[in-house]
Amino acid sequence: MSTIKRRPGRRPGSADTRGEILAAARKVFAEKGFDKATVRGIAREAKVDPALVHHYFDTKEGMFAAAMRLPITPDLVVSVLLDGPREELGRRLVTMMLTVTGDPETREPMIALVRSAMTHEQSRVLFREFITNALLYRVADHLGIPHLRIEAAFSQMFGVIVARHVLRLEPMASAEPEELVELLAPTIQRYLTL
């Protein structure tokens, strides 16, 4: 949110407030990690009322996703997983992940976060806290499966996305999503089924 255009007729500050909150959120998340960052602390950093932060963002998870420009929120992942027959869970998750990472515009912020987490300790802690507490543990608890199983599923999809879009191994990088769904969905389905 670094490019802010002032359009005539808009209330002063209104367009910038969301951007200022997100800049404050990035700073506070980087300093405190995900778990210890609070809406109140981010509001203080942005010099706005906490109610205003809540006006723009429902949850801390949503604010993190917006601050990191992530295309998907934990809420969306959970709803995609729960919305449909349980025996097609693996297929739904793999399809969603391949779709979201198929478009460079939604993929790049995710890859940036992963690269950063793999090379900077502060980013690693932030990524770990977010990915486990805000996403993986929630999904596992919804499904009633052990946390290790959701992390096995995460590892598989993480590895595929890195092999496909970062290391760009062939034939993985050019494989059709449909072919990958056939190959990967049974793995995810097994991990998410007790």
Next chain:
Amino acid sequence: MSTIKRRPGRRPGSADTRGEILAAARKVFAEKGFDKATVRGIAREAKVDPALVHHYFDTKEGMFAAAMRLPITPDLVVSVLLDGPREELGRRLVTMMLTVTGDPETREPMIALVRSAMTHEQSRVLFREFITNALLYRVADHLGIPHLRIEAAFSQMFGVIVARHVLRLEPMASAEPEELVELLAPTIQRYLTL
């Protein structure tokens, strides 16, 4: 191998020759990538006879593994995979990967290579050429399975090792190898079976 000490009494060059070849190998691999690097080119860079390079290293793959301080060579992986019943292939591969990455001394050079491949384009090309041509395609061809399937297996193990030792997600990071073998071996077995 940038620090070379000449000790008195030792035949000139003999202890250093292997180190000098490895230093030359690192330079040539970085510049040319894995595919285009040759034993002859590395010998020229090290200012030694190619026969001497062959005396120290049987194959280009072995030289690469030594140059990058990797604990396992493609030959070792292939022999572990082929040495035993085909229906326990998944178990053997997972056990080997968890053992090799369980010891920080053998793990750290592998992690260093991965980090580098994820952040530097030249290292990425080198890593990709090595991992596919020297390792994954060879294993797949031995087993008679499509290359995409070996890369699905690679992705799973890559993701687990990163989650466990780089991102350090819990409970994955502290899980016992035996528990991970139970969880992961059927996945690898399925990918490596047509």
